[in-house]
Amino acid sequence: MRYTKSGITTTKNTPKDAEIISHKLMIRSGMVKKLASGLYTWMPLGLKVLKKIENIIREEMNRADALEILMPAVQPSELWKESGRWDKYGPELLRITDRHEREFCFGPTHEEIITDIARKDINSYKQLPIIYYQIQTKFRDEIRPRFGVMRAREFLMKDAYSFHENEECLNKTYKIMFEAYKNCFNKIGFEYKVVNADNGQIGGSESHEFHVIADNGEDELIFSDSSDYAINAELFTRPPKEGDACPDGSGKVKIKRGIEVGHIFKLGKNYSEAMNASISNKENKNIKMTMGCYGIGVSRIAAAAIEQSNDEKGIIWPKSIAPYLITIISIGYTKNDIVKNYTDSLYEELENNNIEVLLDDRDISPGNMFSDSELIGIPYSVIIGKQFIENNNFEFKDRKFDKTSTINENNNTEKPTKEALKSILKLING
Ligand code: ATP
Ligand code: MG
Numbered sequence: 001m002r003y004t005k006s007g008i009t010t011t012k013n014t015p016k017d018a019e020i021i022s023h024k025l026m027i028r029s030g031m032v033k034k035l036a037s038g039l040y041t042w043m044p045l046g047l048k049v050l051k052k053i054e055n056i057i058r059e060e061m062n063r064a065d066a067l068e069i070l071m072p073a074v075q076p077s078e079l080w081k082e083s084g085r086w087d088k089y090g091p092e093l094l095r096i097t098d099r100h101e102r103e104f105c106f107g108p109t110h111e112e113i114i115t116d117i118a119r120k121d122i123n124s125y126k127q128l129p130i131i132y133y134q135i136q137t138k139f140r141d142e143i144r145p146r147f148g149v150m151r152a153r154e155f156l157m158k159d160a161y162s163f164h165e166n167e168e169c170l171n172k173t174y175k176i177m178f179e180a181y182k183n184c185f186n187k188i189g190f191e192y193k194v195v196n197a198d199n200g201q202i203g204g205s206e207s208h209e210f211h212v213i214a215d216n217g218e219d220e221l222i223f224s225d226s227s228d229y230a231i232n233a234e235l236f237t238r239p240p241k242e243g244d245a246c247p248d249g250s251g252k253v254k255i256k257r258g259i260e261v262g263h264i265f266k267l268g269k270n271y272s273e274a275m276n277a278s279i280s281n282k283e284n285k286n287i288k289m290t291m292g293c294y295g296i297g298v299s300r301i302a303a304a305a306i307e308q309s310n311d312e313k314g315i316i317w318p319k320s321i322a323p324y325l326i327t328i329i330s331i332g333y334t335k336n337d338i339v340k341n342y343t344d345s346l347y348e349e350l351e352n353n354n355i356e357v358l359l360d361d362r363d364i365s366p367g368n369m370f371s372d373s374e375l376i377g378i379p380y381s382v383i384i385g386k387q388f389i390e391n392n393n394f395e396f397k398d399r400k401f402d403k404t405s406t407i408n409e410n411n412n413t414e415k416p417t418k419e420a421l422k423s424i425l426k427l428i429n430g
Contacts, residue, residue, distance in 0.1 A: 001324065003360045007044040010372050020216045022306035023148035025315050029376050031302070038145030038153030045376065046302070048323040050156065053301050054135050056187050056320065057158050064180040066131035066160050071113050073137055077103035079112035083274045092140045106139035111271050111293060114161040118289065119277035125165040128279070128289070129173050133160035135298060150259065150303040151218075160294040165281055167268075170290045174206070174266055177294045181210055181262050188301065189318035191308060193258060195221050195230040206266040210296075211258025212304040221258045226251030259304045260297070267291040306377075309400075315377025316400050324358040325428060326350065327378045329370065331385030334363040338413050343384050345415035353425060374399065380428055382407070389413075396427055 009030040018024040026032050031046030042050055058068070074096065080086035086093075094106040107113070114132055122130065138157045145153050160177065164170040178194075185192045190212050197209040209232060211221055220233035222240050227250030233240060244253040271277065272288040281287050302321070309316045319325065328350075330343040343359065350357040358378060360369045366385065373381050381397045388394045392409040405427060407420050416424075 001356075001358050003358060003362050006358065008372075008376065009043075010375055017146075018148065020147050020150075020307065021310055022150065022216075022303040025306050025310060025375070025377075026148055026303065029315060032149060034148075038142060038151075040149050040152060040154075042299075045323050049302050049305075049317075049321050050299060052321040052323075053188070053298055054156075054158075057184050057296055057298065058135065060180040060183045060187075061131075061133045061158070061160060063183075064131065064176050066133045066162075066177075066180075068134065069132050070134050070136060071107070071110050071117075073107050073139070074104050075107045075110075075113055077105065079116055079275070080105060083112050083115070083271055085112070092142065094139050094141050107136075108138055108140040109157075109293075109295070110134070110136075110159055111161065111267070111291075112275070115271045115275045115277050115291070118161075118163050119272075119275060122163060122277075122289070123279055125279055125281045129162055129164045129169050131160055131162040131173060131177075133158060133294075147216075148303060149299045150307075152299065155300065156298040158296040158298055162292040162294070163277075164290040164292070165279070165287070167290055170266055170268075170292050174264065174292050177264055177292070178208065181264065181294070181296070184296065185210060185212075185261070188305065188320050190261075190305070192261070193221055193223065193230055193256070195223070195232050195258075196235065197232045197263065205268055208264050209260050210262035210264075212261050212301075212308055213256055214259050214304065214307040215257055216307055217257035217259040219258045219260055221256050223254055223256070224248060224250045224252070225254050259300065259307060261301050261304055262294075262296045264294045265292065267293055310377075313371070314375035317377040317379055319379050322356075322377065322379050324356045324376075324378050326355060326380040326382065326424075327358040327360055327373045327376075329360045329366070329373060329381055329383045329385075331366045331369070331383065332389075333361045336389065338389055339384055342388065342413055342415065346382070346384070346421075349416050349421055350424070353421075355425070355428065382424065396424060398427070 011028055014024040030043055032040040032042055034040055077086055096104045135158045139154050142151055142153055145151055162173045192210055192212050195209050197207045222233050223230035224246040229246055229248040240253055242255050246253050269288045278286050278288050306315050332339045347359045379399050383395045392411050393406050396405045396407055407423050409420055
């Protein structure tokens with residue numbers, strides 16, 4: 001992608017409502033634009049990141065044999081009345097009336113819809129277990145939308161739902177999904193913690209939250225310094241202090257803040273009983289299905305990644321979800337043919353090698369090029385300019401480790417030699 005065609009618009013201004021660094025940097029880099037409270041447009045740069053996150057999740061869901069579907073965002077009230085949540089859910093539920101005075105809501109989650117699908121489609125234990133998932137827009141009329149896309153009103157979620165003959169089968173799938181979640185967050189490169197959690201609105205027996213460790217996280221996480229014990233502080237009976245004896249008797253309590261990016265639940269039969277979702281089991285007996293549900297905040301992950309990895313210059317993307325892997329900062333591109341020709345060939349070669357490259361072909365000061373590439377957080381950069389014309393070499397920079405290497409072109413200025421290209425690819429791929 002050429003910068004002049006990329007639609008990237010960075011800005012030095014941060015809005016007053018941007019309290020935390022990820023919100024500021026998402027606005028400054030032009031990833032998202034605010035439309036109204038809790039409503040954001042994903043601009044080309046931001047959408048690239050969002051798609052990468054989606055794809056990592058999609059890959060892991062498919063690997064877990066979950067089936068992708070896409071349910072409507074708007075849901076009829078009848079199903080919510082059946083489950084009993086129409087009255088329970090409260091003002092976070094955006095209720096809509098259509099032209100025929102029929103009541104609907106904009107889905108904050110999809111248990112009712114999927115249970116309705118399952119009760120119509122599944123009638124025998126032979127069809128189970130089955131896991132459905134979707135990556136879809138949710139709406140929650142949050143009392144205090146804040147931190148940009150982190151706590152938005154409209155946001156992208158991956159929600160999955162599993163159906164089972166019995167608790168034992170649910171436990172197996174729950175474990176598989178637990179591992180799939182860990183794979184997602186490992187692939188992204190997060191420092192995260194899994195904690196025991198509160199079941200909240202949805203109800204059920206067991207539940208785990210996945211938290212990205214970050215000082216600005218809204219949740220407080222309590223964990224042991226010497227065992228697997230980890231719990232959301234919400235569930236703690238008294239305000240915990242660092243160094244307290246751990247409730248499981250294992251050692252001392254440690255406290256960190258976290259951003260919840262994933263949440264998995266064992267729902268049991270809450271929905272299948274309320275909505276009569278039954279099957280015939282092996283003994284030909286009519287029983288209610290046992291359910292699990294599994295959510296990931298896709299758009300929240302983008303903000304959490306920035307919250308965990310940034311510096312005074314801007315974002316530092318992990319390679320896994322970076323919008324571009326490398327940028328060519330071409331100083332004098334519009335004025336110097338040697339620079340332009342070499343840059344164009346390098347750009348082409350990198351693209352041929354399936355490297356996502358952003359070529360800064362703008363006629364602006366080198367300082368502005370550098371500061372934009374650091375703000376946007378592209379993991380690697382090469383600088384083609386004066387040093388290239390004078391000495392036939394150029395710098396390769398690593399954003400995260402602030403490390404510079406020199407690539408030598410040995411009197412060649414036509415196009416990248418095999419050796420130079422190999423050095424770049426080696427530095428990128430580690
Ligand atoms: P929270 O405690 O943060 O409100 P939740 O328990 O309401 O989250 P779930 O209902 O489990 O969240 O939704 C699944 C995932 O969707 C969450 O783990 C989170 O990552 C994401 N999510 C929830 N609410 C929002 C929001 N308002 N904006 C962006 N992402 C959200
Ligand atoms: Mg919530």
